[in-house]
Amino acid sequence: MRCCTNIIKKLIRAVCLLCCICFAPSLSAEGIEVNKVEARLTDEGYRLTADFKIVLPASVEEALKRGVTLYFVSELAVHRSRWYWLDTDIESFEQTTKLSYNTLTRQYRLSRGGLFQSFFELKDALRAVGYQTSPPISADLLDNSGGGYLSRWTKKNSQIGASASMRLDLTQLPKPLQVNALTSDQWSVESKLYHWDISPEAPGSEGQR
Numbered sequence: 001m002r003c004c005t006n007i008i009k010k011l012i013r014a015v016c017l018l019c020c021i022c023f024a025p026s027l028s029a030e031g032i033e034v035n036k037v038e039a040r041l042t043d044e045g046y047r048l049t050a051d052f053k054i055v056l057p058a059s060v061e062e063a064l065k066r067g068v069t070l071y072f073v074s075e076l077a078v079h080r081s082r083w084y085w086l087d088t089d090i091e092s093f094e095q096t097t098k099l100s101y102n103t104l105t106r107q108y109r110l111s112r113g114g115l116f117q118s119f120f121e122l123k124d125a126l127r128a129v130g131y132q133t134s135p136p137i138s139a140d141l142l143d144n145s146g147g148g149y150l151s152r153w154t155k156k157n158s159q160i161g162a163s164a165s166m167r168l169d170l171t172q173l174p175k176p177l178q179v180n181a182l183t184s185d186q187w188s189v190e191s192k193l194y195h196w197d198i199s200p201e202a203p204g205s206e207g208q209r
Helices: 003-023 058-065 122-130 150-152 175-182
Strands: 031-042 046-054 070-082 087-102 107-112 117-119 130-134 158-168 195-196 203-207
Touching: 031 158, 031 195, 046 070, 046 122, 058 070, 058 087, 070 107, 070 130, 087 122, 107 122, 107 158, 122 130
Parallel strands: none
Antiparallel strands: 031 046, 031 203, 046 130, 070 087, 070 158, 087 107, 107 117, 158 195
């Protein structure tokens, strides 16, 4: 009888362990990933937008909470792709977003150009940092009527595309921290360069991971 009881207990523990493995929430990978990109036609012209998912490594998050300001640099570009030559940029934009933490108010502060926002939760602040948009790009550059870039490039077997990327700029960290950050994988926080095609005839063109 005791033997049967032990066997039943072992089976229950095995089932519980299996459930924990199967239903345990997966941990998000650290770094930056591109969730969604878009090139949309507005009254002012085409706007590129990118939604980056940012997960900070523990050491970077700890430094932020200790008062170190983080600088995220995003790059959005429209380019011409040709099979016989290197890509050529039509328009390229770079933007820096600052993220800091105020220990007195316990709030995260985002600064981007003339925009300032405050957040109580880091996840909300990182979501705002991850949303990047470019200034309007003249529709004439991508219009295939009226001699725009697209009409000229189509004849040359070329294609209009866009790219998006983001990285944590280590060169803007405090000097004492730069030495360790530049040699540590924990501080290598950046996305891969993401490319997608643009179809100027449509109201917008987007891609999603």
